[in-house]
Amino acid sequence: MKHKGRRKFKRPLGLRRYRKIFVVATEGAKTEPLYFNMFNNDNTVIHVKCLKGAKQNSPGQVLKLMKDYLQANRLKDGDEAWLIVDQDQWPEDQLIQLHEWSQTNSCYGLAVSNPKFEYWLLLHFEDGTGITNSRQCTDRLKRYLPHFEKSHVEEDKLRTRIHDAIRRAKLKDRPPCTDWPRNTGTTVYRLVEKLIQTNN
Secondary structure, three states, X not given: OOOOOOOOOOOOOOOOOOOEEEEXXXXXXXXXHHHHHHHOOOOOOEEEXXXXXXXXXXXXXXXXXXXXXXHHOOOOOOOEEEEEEEOOOOOHHHHHHHHHHHOOOOOEEEEEEEOOHHHHHHOOOOOOOOOOOHHHHHHHXXXXXXXXXXXXXXXXXXXXXXXXXXXXXXXXXOOOOOOOOOOOEEOHHHHHHHHHHHHO
C-alpha cells in the first residue's frame, strides 16, 4: 500500500561546503597540536591538520615534515600550509631557511614565537612583559594554568580568551615584522586570526 503525500528523502547534492584545510607542522609534538585542535569540530568550515613528527623537532625537521607531506598530498585551492616554530635557541640560519620557504607560495605561512609557543598561550591571560627566557615563560603561564603540561593545555580557559591573545600579540608586533620577532613576541596570532576569519 502506497502512502500518498509521503515524500522520498533526497540528500541535497552540492550543498556541503568544502572544509578549508590548514596543514600545520610544529616544533612541539604535544602542546601545539592540542591547541590547534580546539578549532576542529563538526560545525566548522575549516580543519586544522597537525603533522606529527619527532618528540621535539628542529626547524629543519619541521620544514622536512611539511615538504614530505606536500609531496604526497597536494593542497586544494584555498588550503594553506604553516610552519610553527620557536625562536628559542635556534641559530638564525635555520629560521631563514623556513622564512624563505614560506615566501615561495602565497598559501604558505610561518609563525614564530620568541622565546617559545607557550608565550602565545600566556598572552591569553596577560601582556607578557618581563619575559626573557623559556623558563620565565613557563613559570608565568602556570600562574594561570597551574596544571599546565605539554600534554595538557586546559582548552576551556584558553578558548574564551583567544581574541585577547590576538590583540596583545598585535600590540607587540608593531610595526609588523616581515619574518619573525627578534624580541619577545609571537606571530602565531596571524594564523589564529585566519582560522577565525575563515570559519566566520
